[in-house]
Amino acid sequence: MIGVLLRGVLAGSILSGTLLLYATLGEVIVERSGIVNLGLEGILLIGASVAFAIASVTGSAYLGVLAAAAAGGIAMLLFGYLVVGRRANQLATGLAMMFFGMGVSALVGKSFVGGVIAGLPKYRVPWLSYLPWVKGSTLFNWDILVYLAIPVAVLAWWLLFRTRWGLGVRAVGESPTAAFAAGRRPELLQYQALFLGGLLGGVAGAHLSVSLTMTWNEGMTSGRGFIAIALVIFSKWHPLRAIVGAIVFGGAEALQLQLQAQGAQVSPFLLDMLPYILTLAVLIAWGGARRSAAPAGLGRTFYGTE
């Protein structure tokens, strides 16, 4: 019984954690450039609805994922136009993006409510997936986005900490003026970081609709965008630490589902609160340590140096 529960939680935490990881990585890159995107929830919704719609129409879940990434990227360029190009307030623009995503996804997904799609194909790991304990669970029988999640996190780390581009992005996040003085172009780097964040956010939303649930429902991301924003704080703006965070938070969601599946004598609504309460609890526990790790220029508007 405990073994089954453990296996279920482990398997579920990897599935739920994948989408959280993509979303968190995107937000880490964005926030490293000094911009807070509170509209991540909206980007996830756009990604989920576009991926499902394209997968329904074309029959290819992969095309759905690509389209979702593109849609996320484009939406973030719109966000970028406002916060970078027009120097608008980031929090208000982020919330506007959330509304935008809620509305656009409802419009896009409208004809696909109740629709059925094939979903992303799954591939077994040759030997591991046939181990006795693993057999009969989803462990080592994953779609390509799960396999790619950790490599993408490593790639994001490499981009941010081992390339000239990443150095520029982080410099802009600390002080756009100093980065400008050093010959970098803060606005361009921020646009690039936002676009990348949008691609990842779109993929995260896509994984929810074309792999996890294989359905489209209005508002189906149910706050995962905000959980991912909290995860950025939890992981101290570091892509590799985000992996741990995503698995832990994915685990909370998985535990909740497993307890329900095992017929625990707790109301499902109380269990549904678990991820949000846990997020808040983690933020409280991490509260003191986070300030030193945040990019110094986070959330401040760069008015240029002219």
Add this chain to the structure above:
Amino acid sequence: MSAGLSAAASVRRVISRAPLFLRYLFIIALALGIFALILVAAGKDPFKAYADTFAYTFGNVYGFSELIVRMIPLLLTAVAVAFPARIGMINVGGEGQLYMGAWLASGGALALSGFPAWALLPLMTLLGFIGGAVWAAIPGILRAKKVVNETIATLLLNYVAPMIISYFVFGPWRGVESSSYPQSPAFSDGARLPSFFNTRIHVGLLFALVSLLAYWAIVEKTRWGVQMRAIGGNPEAAERLGIPLVLYMVIVMAIGGGVAGLAGMGEVSAIQGRLRQGLSPGYGFTGFLIAWLAGGNPLGILLMTFLFAVITSVGDILQITQGLPYSVVNILMAVILFVVLGRRSVRRASR
């Protein structure tokens, strides 16, 4: 390209010289235009939708009264945002606070169903206020103690509150006569806020107007208002002047939440007459937009609330006549915000 840009610049110049009223009219016209293009792209008829909305809201007395009914929760949730905003706190949790107010007020209504209205209604009002206030005090304390940013905390709590309601209407408070539908039993007559003139306009309107008036009076006419402005301007300096920063943050946030809780109380007591899921189609979030667009100005809040009551009616119309989900109206709200955000910064940057 450059011709387009210079044309846009000259349009902008004309607009920025126009009186404020015309400027807002232009923003709304532009947003309606962009939203219309999106609807056309989706194969819908925006002009019919706009015309229907106009006929539905301004065409007869009942439609107009429904606008005022909708203004009640919007006004309250807008004040719930504007008040903490004075000290620089961003309360995006109006939705959750509304639900918690509704929940606690319902608890009172169900537990004391034998009470007469003159005793029960004030008690429910108080409970509604407390429900929202406690829910907002949590992020208030966390922010005041510099533990968690209030924006993210209020957003997260928005997701918890409706689940508490769901738990109660599916569980302990589930009505016997309505066992097929998850909702509480109907409230007793003593728990129903009275309505006026055969419409659904209810006493909650007074709550809303009094809250707005109190907001204006506190902010503009009292020593507290002066201190709040000092905190909003420069918290460190305010603290050095001896203003109790932590106390202000918690209390102001709690009062804001309490006002949002009154909106929830009004919805269950006057409109629904029982507790059920899905009480609010995002009133808390819309209230945030209203307060933000009005820049905290009380008269601005009143006008913006009216405007957003009309705009959310577009959502109803799209749902009823064009088979679109209500949430599509969120695009229109977002576009209005985009236009304002994109414009406002021009003026700031040119300064």
